[in-house]
Amino acid sequence: xxxxxxxxxxxxxxxxxxxxxxxxxxxxxxxxxxxxxxxxxxxxxxxxxxxxxxxxxxxxxxxxxxxxxxxxxxxxxxxxxxxxxxxxxxxxxxxxxxxxxxxxxxxxxxxxxxxxxxxxxxxxxxxxxxxxxxxxxxxxxxxxxxxxxxxxxxxxxxxxxxxxxxxxxxxxxxxxxxxxxxxxxxxxxxxxxxxxxxxxxxxxxxxxxxxxxxxxxxxxxxxxxxxxxxxxxxxxxxxxxxxxxxxxxxxxxxxxxxxxxxxxxxxxxxxxxxxxxxxxxxxxxxxxxxxxxxxxxxxxxxxxxxxxxxxxxxxxxxxxxxxxxxxxxxxxxxxxxxxxxxxxxxxxxxxxxxxxxxxxxxxxxxxxxxxxxxxxxxxxxxxxxxxxxxxxxxxxxxxxxxxxxxxxxxxxxxxxxxxxxxxxxxxxxxx
Ligand code: IMP
Numbered sequence: 001x002x003x004x005x006x007x008x009x010x011x012x013x014x015x016x017x018x019x020x021x022x023x024x025x026x027x028x029x030x031x032x033x034x035x036x037x038x039x040x041x042x043x044x045x046x047x048x049x050x051x052x053x054x055x056x057x058x059x060x061x062x063x064x065x066x067x068x069x070x071x072x073x074x075x076x077x078x079x080x081x082x083x084x085x086x087x088x089x090x091x092x093x094x095x096x097x098x099x100x101x102x103x104x105x106x107x108x109x110x111x112x113x114x115x116x117x118x119x120x121x122x123x124x125x126x127x128x129x130x131x132x133x134x135x136x137x138x139x140x141x142x143x144x145x146x147x148x149x150x151x152x153x154x155x156x157x158x159x160x161x162x163x164x165x166x167x168x169x170x171x172x173x174x175x176x177x178x179x180x181x182x183x184x185x186x187x188x189x190x191x192x193x194x195x196x197x198x199x200x201x202x203x204x205x206x207x208x209x210x211x212x213x214x215x216x217x218x219x220x221x222x223x224x225x226x227x228x229x230x231x232x233x234x235x236x237x238x239x240x241x242x243x244x245x246x247x248x249x250x251x252x253x254x255x256x257x258x259x260x261x262x263x264x265x266x267x268x269x270x271x272x273x274x275x276x277x278x279x280x281x282x283x284x285x286x287x288x289x290x291x292x293x294x295x296x297x298x299x300x301x302x303x304x305x306x307x308x309x310x311x312x313x314x315x316x317x318x319x320x321x322x323x324x325x326x327x328x329x330x331x332x333x334x335x336x337x338x339x340x341x342x343x344x345x346x347x348x349x350x351x352x353x354x355x356x357x358x359x360x361x362x363x364x365x366x367x368x369x370x371x372x373x374x375x376x377x378x379x380x381x382x383x384x385x386x387x388x389x390x391x392x393x394x395x396x397x398x399x400x401x402x403x404x405x406x407x408x409x410x411x412x413x414x415x416x417x418x419x420x421x422x423x424x425x426x427x428x429x430x431x
Contacts, residue, residue, distance in 0.1 A: 007221045008212075009224070010266045015270055015319070016282065020417055035099075037074055039246055040077065042137075043135045047303065048065065049422070057087065059080070061223075065098060070211065071099045072103075072208050073107060075107050078245070104206065106153065130278060130279055156198060208257055209256060266327055271338075272401070274315050275300050313375065317361050320359070332413070333405065334417035336394075336418050340380075351371035378397055391428060414427065414428050415428075
């Protein structure tokens with residue numbers, strides 16, 4: 001079998017996004033040569049603090065902060081060029097745009113009409129509200145699958161683009177004016193914008209799959225970074241309350257052009273509890289003071305929209321499902337410190353669904369919505385863990401909690417987040 005020489009790791013969210021993937025990526029990036037974003041767009045965001053300075057990443061991998069690395073925006077990404085340039089400009093104003101950047105020519109472009117339509121769909125009451133981030137993600141992927149999308153490579157061919165845009169904008173303007181009763185988008189303004197994007201993107205455009213294959217053949221390490229999480233996956237999440245891409249591991253193959261056999265480690269990231277933004281089921285949601293406690297202590301507010309996140313207990317039924325879907329080989333459990341100060345900590349081990357108790361996650365969202373969680377309860381703890389360096393120094397109840405997760409899932413927990421700072425991370429080596 002044809003296998004490449006390098007090593008490839010994936011970081012994938014095990015819950016409803018916001019698991020702290022950025023933090024885990026930040027920990028793994030220094031030993032990776034190439035960092036590739038494989039799906040999603042500016043609907044996600046993570047913050048990295050370096051030497052007291054805060055950097056917020058929506059599209060670019062945080063590997064941009066390191067010289068000698070290559071960062072790739074994969075073909076699976078819904079690329080908003082304005083947001084990309086904003087991020088690049090912010091980094092370059094600090095002298096921190098240090099890595100080589102490649103943007104896949106096959107990535108689909110989030111056009112202004114995608115954002116407008118996302119906003120209208122959410123606000124005009126003609127469609128069921130999803131609670132999207134209104135970044136144009138859904139409409140962009142709709143066009144990708146409807147084969148009416150504009151790709152980065154299309155921007156490089158002005159005359160062909162003119163024809164294509166003329167016909168697509170005609171269709172979009174029909175929707176904007178006739179269905180939403182709003183003003184049409186001007187073709188000239190849109191075309192000029194696309195030409196300005198072309199100028200700048202042409203510096204970065206490349207072939208993601210080729211870059212990855214070359215790096216693997218040279219024995220380099222690749223890190224594939226996803227956005228959102230398994231339960232927001234268009235195929236495996238709580239449909240229709242999902243994002244429009246595949247944050248799950250399969251999205252790495254389609255979103256970058258790497259073969260599945262070339263992936264070595266799949267690191268699933270889960271918070272020590274659960275959060276979700278937007279509509280849709282969250283079986284362990286706590287609408288009372290415990291949920292409020294988790295929200296305030298964990299600063300659970302959306303990085304893109306500022307919306308408060310819904311909070312609840314760790315859901316092992318959903319976590320085991322996410323592990324199955326992704327073939328997760330290792331787990332990272334983040335924000336364990338947020339559980340400190342609670343009298344008791346609950347973890348969901350089964351659902352009562354349709355008068356039956358089951359440890360199986362029901363893929364039917366209608367059934368899931370009515371699922372009642374069955375909990376195992378752990379005693380609370382109050383110790384501060386910020387100085388803890390090894391798992392042995394953690395409060396016994398936290399060790400028991402982590403051990404319980406490992407026993408239930410059969411997957412080793414190799415990274416533990418015990419505080420917001422980069423150094424408040426415990427690593428455990430496994431074979
Ligand atoms: P969209 O991705 O903006 O279309 O939003 C679809 C759903 O995914 C909404 O419920 C959003 O709140 C959720 N979502 C999208 N991106 C993120 C993220 O990065 N973290 C958490 N939820 C997200």
